[in-house]
Amino acid sequence: MSGKKPNNPSDSEEFLNGTRRDFLKKSSFLTAVALTPGRVVKAAEEQWDEKIAGVFEKVSLHIEVNGVKHTVSVEPRVTLLDLLREQLHLTGTKKGCDRGQCGACTVHVNGVRVNSCLSLAVTNEGKKITTIEGLANGDELHPMQEAFIEHDGFQCGYCTSGQIMSAVACIHEGHAGSETEIREHMSGNICRCGAYPNIVNAIKAVKNGGQS
Numbered sequence: 001m002s003g004k005k006p007n008n009p010s011d012s013e014e015f016l017n018g019t020r021r022d023f024l025k026k027s028s029f030l031t032a033v034a035l036t037p038g039r040v041v042k043a044a045e046e047q048w049d050e051k052i053a054g055v056f057e058k059v060s061l062h063i064e065v066n067g068v069k070h071t072v073s074v075e076p077r078v079t080l081l082d083l084l085r086e087q088l089h090l091t092g093t094k095k096g097c098d099r100g101q102c103g104a105c106t107v108h109v110n111g112v113r114v115n116s117c118l119s120l121a122v123t124n125e126g127k128k129i130t131t132i133e134g135l136a137n138g139d140e141l142h143p144m145q146e147a148f149i150e151h152d153g154f155q156c157g158y159c160t161s162g163q164i165m166s167a168v169a170c171i172h173e174g175h176a177g178s179e180t181e182i183r184e185h186m187s188g189n190i191c192r193c194g195a196y197p198n199i200v201n202a203i204k205a206v207k208n209g210g211q212s
Contacts, residue, residue, distance in 0.1 A: 063124055065090065066134025074121045081105045081116035084131060092132040092161045103189030106162035107131050113169035132161035135168070143211035144168050147202035155193035163189050167203045176207040
């Protein structure tokens, strides 16, 4: 029923009934909104914001990871770390502090080590990324991986992938000339288990063996 008043008095009862129904529907809706917890409304808004952003804000990205070329759609705010883990399912790269302070997310970008949690995925257009999954040659471990096993360079293992990626880069950068130099240039990688002496020994073994 519309809210227009009827010209025929015989229609008054039908008019009033329709008006009451409209009023009750609107009142019920307003009451439901009023009683809905603010966090629920906020959550619903955020969910729709995410969906809208997913449709309108994604950009195309061409990237090579461990020798495989990928074309993916990402939001501009997505980090390289989240791209690797969430979209490419390469979970060997760990998310630790998410602030660039622990080094667990270290990967190589065009041969240079970076904290992937601080690098936006879109800034890596056309670049070559190497993660811990791409360090070995099939079933043949990289010499640094073997050295970490031989020298007990890990305990819980959470930081290990980042430690190994940094260790390889440390040698390639020419910063493994002494134990002091190794410790200095590996200082961005934190091991909460305290396996630092063994990590240093692993790096020295690879450096001295010329296998990096």
